[in-house]
Amino acid sequence: MKIKLGTEFEAFLASYDTPVYTGLRVNTLKISVEDFLEIFPYPLEPIEWTEDGFYYREEDPVTKHPLFYAGLYYIQEPSAMSPVTVLNPQSGDKILDLCAAPGGKSLQIASFTKDSGLLVTNDINDKRVKAIVRNVEKYGVKNVLILNDDQHTIARVLPHYFDRILIDAPCSGEGMFKKDSKAVKAWASYANETCAKMQREILEVVPDLVKENTELVYSTCTFSEVENEAQMLYLEALDAGFKKQYVTSDFFDVKNGVAHLWPHLIKGEGHFIGSMIYQNGACNEAVGIGNNDQCVERKNSRHFVKPQRQDEKKGSNRVKKDRNARAEIVNEMPTVLKSFSEQYLNQVLSGTFMIEREKIYLLPEQEVDIKGLHVARYGWLLGEIKRDKFVPSQAFAMGLCMADFKNVANLPASSVQVLKFLKGETLDYDEVNAYGTLTKGFCLFCTEGYPLGFIKVEQGLIKNLYPISWRMM
Incomplete structure (x- = not known):
């Protein structure tokens, strides 16, 4: 780092004595x-x-x-918000976030696209992918396919499919040293060369994922050239179709078309960002951070892929759907959901529905054949069928607007009842009813106009339906 930064090295060291942003x-x-x-x-x-x-x-x-x-x-972390601004997703895009857990950049992508098209968000770690599911549910993302797979399987099942790809690669984490003391200890075991090898294994399948004019952003939270600039060169060496897009920024240190976020120059812990486009000709325009300028006009082609099934790996503990469970795909709303909607909803749900193991999903607007993939979530989980009745899910509540539901209690954030709800405690009927007109059945429990979950009203009593795993500790 002293060789790399020269006269700035002392300022770089001093940044580690400043508070975390x-x-x-x-x-x-x-x-x-x-x-x-x-x-x-x-x-x-x-x-x-x-x-x-x-x-x-x-x-x-x-x-x-x-x-x-x-x-x-x-x-x-503030500097971690930068790669998606370079990727600059657009409405309707089919986007892959390949190394996504815990899902912050995936949520940012969904904001850019206004939750349109298809977001495929993946992590190979079965425990970490559960964090993606939770965050996607909490933030109301619907047009999503969450995978717990390796990059080779995704490339085989969804070849040449994506408009944009984000690879926020696992790295030695030097940019996390100040924020997390564990990152320092981890670096001793997983230093630059070890991580570089793992990154190359990820990148080697990228040529099978891209199509004409696919845009790709590669980012890390390390300062190591072997994990950053060298990996961009490796990707170019894999396929001559990869052309560097020159990142421009008024905020970061940009040299040779790639951006470094140094902790002594910005209010953040550090990041690296490189950008590429896959095409036959060279790209001469720059990609600016936070603007809508595009290097080329992308094609709007859409297609569906019928993949081959991958054999199950022995001993795999990845999150996956039961292969013995039959999923029924229907274009019309299931009868039990229709009855629920007529009773409780102000708007009609439309699209393609999937029923699997008594759970009902509304599938993304860009459907894809998921055979052969380890799927943690496909679409918006609306609820499940219990005793021939529809029971709404927490994910359903979080994807609604308050105006979508007929029975609503909307309490101020300062209310004690809101805290009790979030802790899973018993609610006071009269106090909650003062902020809505409680009627028998399901009610959308909100604060400041935004849903928190469901309650159920029965004979002047309130049943708190906030999930145990979501509760405030």
Whole structure:
């Protein structure tokens, strides 16, 4: 680093004695930045390189506030918000986030696309992929396919399919040293060369994922050239169709078309960003951070792929659907869901539905054959059939707007009843009823106009349906 930074090395070292920068990103699928700033109770400072990102004070309990549980914002390290701004997803895109857990960049992609097209978000670690499922549910993302697979399987099942690909590669994590002491210890075991080998194994399948004009962003939270610039060269060597797109930025250190986020130059912990496009001809235009300029006009072609089934790996403990369970795909709303909708919803759900193991899903607008994939979630989980009746899911509640549901209780975030709901405790009927007109059956429990989950009203009593695994501790 001393050789790399020269006279800036001392400032780089000194940055590790400064406080960690804490950031949040507004979920614009649910609320505009302007409306969020009006209801958020703590002071915020804008993050320069993204319009929906803000610094917050570490002492403010932002992860304990009801608006956090309503999915109105995501906690994310400020420099980690930069790669998706370079990827610059567009509405209708089919996008792969290959190394996605815990899902922050996937959520950011969904905000860019306004939850349209298809977001395929993947992580090979079966425990970490569960965090993606939780975050996708919490933030109301619907046009999504969550995978727990290796890159070779995805390339085989979905060849030459994606408009954009984000590879936020697993790395030695030097940019996380200040934030996480465990990262320092991990570096001793998984240093640069070890991680570089793993990154090359990921990149070697990328030629099988891209099509004409696919745009790709490669990023890490390390400063190592062998994990950054060398990997961009490796990708170019794999296929002559990969052409560098030159990143431009008013905020970061850009040299030779790639961006470094140095902790002594920005209010963040560090990142690397490189961009490429797959095409036959050279690309001469720059990709700017946070703008809509495109290197080329992308084709709007869409197609569906009928894959070959991959044999199950022995001993695999990945999240996967039961292969003995038959999934029924229907274009009409299932009868039990239709009855529920007529009773409770102000808007009619439309699209393609899937029933699997008594669970009902609304599939993404860009459907794809999922045979051969280890699927953790496909589409929007609406609920399940129990005793011939439809029971709505927590994911269903989090994907709704308050205006979508007929029976609503909308309480201020300061209400004790809101905290009791989030802790799974018994609610006071009269206090909750003061903020709505409770009728028998399911009711959407909201705070400040945004859903938190469901309650069920029976004979003047309230049953708290907030899931155990979601509860505030």
